[in-house]
Amino acid sequence: MSDRVYRVVVAGVGKRGRHHASAFRANPRFELVGLCDIDEARLKQAAEEFGVSATGTDAAALLRDLQPDVFCFTTMPSVRYSLIEAGVNAGVKLIAYEKPMAMSSAEGRRIMELVRAAGVKTVVSHQHRYGEHYRKVKEVIESGALGRVHTVYGHATGWMLHMMTHMIDYARWYNGNADAMWAMGQAAGKGKFSDPHPSPDYIAGIVQFANGVRGYFETGAGAPDVPEVDYWWRKCRVGAQGTEGFAEVLTGGGWRAVTREGVMSGEGCMNYDLDMPPYIEDMARWLDDDSAVHPCNGEEAWKGFEIMMAICRSAARGGQIAIPLEDGPPELEELRERMPDSPVLLSTEENRKEYLG
Numbered sequence: 001m002s003d004r005v006y007r008v009v010v011a012g013v014g015k016r017g018r019h020h021a022s023a024f025r026a027n028p029r030f031e032l033v034g035l036c037d038i039d040e041a042r043l044k045q046a047a048e049e050f051g052v053s054a055t056g057t058d059a060a061a062l063l064r065d066l067q068p069d070v071f072c073f074t075t076m077p078s079v080r081y082s083l084i085e086a087g088v089n090a091g092v093k094l095i096a097y098e099k100p101m102a103m104s105s106a107e108g109r110r111i112m113e114l115v116r117a118a119g120v121k122t123v124v125s126h127q128h129r130y131g132e133h134y135r136k137v138k139e140v141i142e143s144g145a146l147g148r149v150h151t152v153y154g155h156a157t158g159w160m161l162h163m164m165t166h167m168i169d170y171a172r173w174y175n176g177n178a179d180a181m182w183a184m185g186q187a188a189g190k191g192k193f194s195d196p197h198p199s200p201d202y203i204a205g206i207v208q209f210a211n212g213v214r215g216y217f218e219t220g221a222g223a224p225d226v227p228e229v230d231y232w233w234r235k236c237r238v239g240a241q242g243t244e245g246f247a248e249v250l251t252g253g254g255w256r257a258v259t260r261e262g263v264m265s266g267e268g269c270m271n272y273d274l275d276m277p278p279y280i281e282d283m284a285r286w287l288d289d290d291s292a293v294h295p296c297n298g299e300e301a302w303k304g305f306e307i308m309m310a311i312c313r314s315a316a317r318g319g320q321i322a323i324p325l326e327d328g329p330p331e332l333e334e335l336r337e338r339m340p341d342s343p344v345l346l347s348t349e350e351n352r353k354e355y356l357g
Contacts, residue, residue: 002288005029006093009066011036011059011073011083013046016098016125020072021050023276029284034066036073059083063090070283072096074125076196077103077161084111088118094287096123099165100197101301104330105309112302121286122298126169127279129295133255133268134170137239137247141174145259146242149175152209155218156236156251157225160308161197164219167238168207168304169296170249171215174240177300178209182320185311188222189344193336200335201344205311217311221346228253234270315339 008030010021017037024030034054037043047055056062063071063086071087072095073079080102087095095115101124102108115122128134141149152175154167172178189201202222207215218224226235234252247257249268256265285292310321312331316338328334 003029004288005031006069006284006287007031007033007066008070008072009034009036009059009063009068011062011071012075012098013037013042014074017072017074018046018049019272019276020074020096020280021046023280024070024072025050026277027280027284030070030280033068034062036062060086060089063087063092068092069287070094070096074098078196081107081111081114084114084122088114088120092120094121094123094283096125096283098125099301099305100161100308101165101298101305103332105306105325106327106330108302108305108309112298115298121294122301123283123286123294123296124165124298124301125279126166126296126301126304127275128166128251128270129170129173130275130278131249131251131268131270132274133249133266134238136255136266136268137249137257138174140247140257140259140264141240141242145245145257145261146240146247147244147260149213149240149242151214151216151241152239153216153241154236154238155216155223155226157221157223157232158219158235159192159195159197159201159221160199160203160219161195162199162219162233163236164203164217164308164311165301165304167217167219167236168215168307169301170238171217171240172209172300172304173295174238175209175213175215176211177303178211178213179303180215180307180310180323181208181210182322183207183307183310183314184320185313185315187312187315187335187339188342189220190336190339190341191343192220193332198332198336200315200339203311203315205308205314207307207311220344222344226250226253 187200202220236251239248245259
């Protein structure tokens with residue numbers, strides 16, 4: 001491995017931005033050279049905390065001045081393409097950013113066309129796959145202990161733009177990153193469309209993968225509870241079913257599997273202190289070597305995002321939606337316009353307390 005040190009600028013220094021800034025600063029392969037945020041008080045506090053002198057409220061200007069190798073941003077999802085474009089224009093080598101990668105399939109496609117043409121690597125924050133419990137389920141699946149996998153699934157009580165691309169990404173990983181052929185969806189409740197991560201209150205989707213595996217995904221207040229876990233952000237279940245058994249992970253509650261060899265289980269919980277360092281280290285590896293593609297690379301994230309947008313389009317129009325998607329209006333806007341105003345029927349009283357207040 002090279003000993004080159006890569007220069008990094010982080011934009012958005014809220015909770016997730018600080019996780020990234022801290023992990024970059026702790027890795028000797030990176031130098032945190034600049035911070036950006038539109039909240040000047042928060043920016044000043046972060047600059048003092050991380051010992052960074054170069055700061056600004058304009059990401060494009062800061063990138064032009066500092067010419068970093070890596071641009072990482074953790075902003076609200078309404079700001080994606082413009083920041084990707086700023087990074088590309090500044091000549092960065094890698095852009096790391098939060099999910100969801102875009103707000104529509106059209107925006108996501110524009111992002112992918114831009115970074116492909118510029119030769120810029122992209123990484124999207126599906127970093128839970130670095131959790132020991134997530135990786136253990138992958139090991140069980142790859143061992144063949146489940147026989148022929150025929151179903152993958154994921155559900156979470158958190159709303160779609162927070163949770164669904166996580167679940168689809170990990171389910172695709174458990175399914176060998178297979179491409180999807182089509183998706184169908186249904187949705188209910190408009191309350192969360194006013195959230196910074198605008199989503200239906202509840203959405204469910206069925207996905208047919210090209211390798212014959214079927215996927216089932218649900219997010220929001222109507223999704224099944226994960227009673228083994230105590231906090232909404234960690235109430236996420238992802239797994240795979242095969243001819244010889246099943247294996248699944250709970251974001252906040254370990255993993256378990258049942259195969260013809262018996263019952264297995266282990267501990268594990270979402271932990272940024274454990275998940276972020278290898279996530280960041282793999283960026284250095286990919287920057288060193290083009291063949292060492294980051295597990296959370298943008299190409300795979302785009303495939304998962306396109307599946308989510310196909311589910312939304314189906315929920316708006318009805319029927320099966322072929323993937324890759326054809327051009328069309330922004331999926332979330334179309335869904336919001338076409339959905340009835342009837343409220344979502346919650347799955348549990350706990351969902352009411354945690355999700356709708």
